[in-house]
Amino acid sequence: MSTVKVEIQLSLQQLLKAIEQLNQQDLDNFVSQVLALQRQRQIKKQLEYEAELLAEISEPIPLDIQTSHERLTTKKDAATLTSYEYGELLGLTEQIETLQAEYLNNLIELASLRGILLNTLIEALNIQTRIYTGL
Template sequence: MPTVQVKAQLSTDDLMQAVKQLSPSELEGFVSHIIAFQAHQKAPGLSKDESELLLKINQGVPPDIQERYDELIAKRQSETLTPGEYDELLRITDQVEKLDAARVEYLKELARIRQTSLTALMEDLRIRTPANG
């Protein structure tokens, strides 16, 4: 488990300085914990399964992958994509689609637990379908 050095009493600025010491992967884990904590505070009556599913649903594409995907899409739109980059874009697109499919499965499971439809759950969580999907 990563450790950072901080003062005993922390201001939000002090806390941010500590967070800035984390590596990207440590930061991602920390953010996941914060999101879970926030969800529990907003809805303390959630079951453990619901909390875990919400955490998985709210986990996006890892920032480094999203950034590279956006770069490659921009290059494709400007017609400057190399054949190697095209292959990379196909691999990343496949990876993103698998993450999206897993997210839908988590949503379906949460809808089952809450005994509601997928559409109603998505409306309740304010999740919109992609414009191109």
């Protein structure tokens, strides 16, 4: 049997009325195909989200933040930190803590999406956790 491509626009209601005309076997086949299409789209969306999470996970703490924090921590330890520098150190510490929390949340989210434990994810991806120890 030959098929001819005809482009038409149907409302969802019109499409449903057309589907109502299918016999049971064709309806079952149609439903199976729609469910497969739905699952395919869900998988694609999940893979895209996982890729976003992996990209965020792989971003290190910016070097300028680390360097400034280490410099100010050294001055604090040497008791030569000014009050302005102390405020700057607190701000940098807060930034680092926020970045670390986002990092851990992304790891947890990715493990949850994959239905595995966090430790399993870390081992599977061979991730060196980037917890900044200069705090």
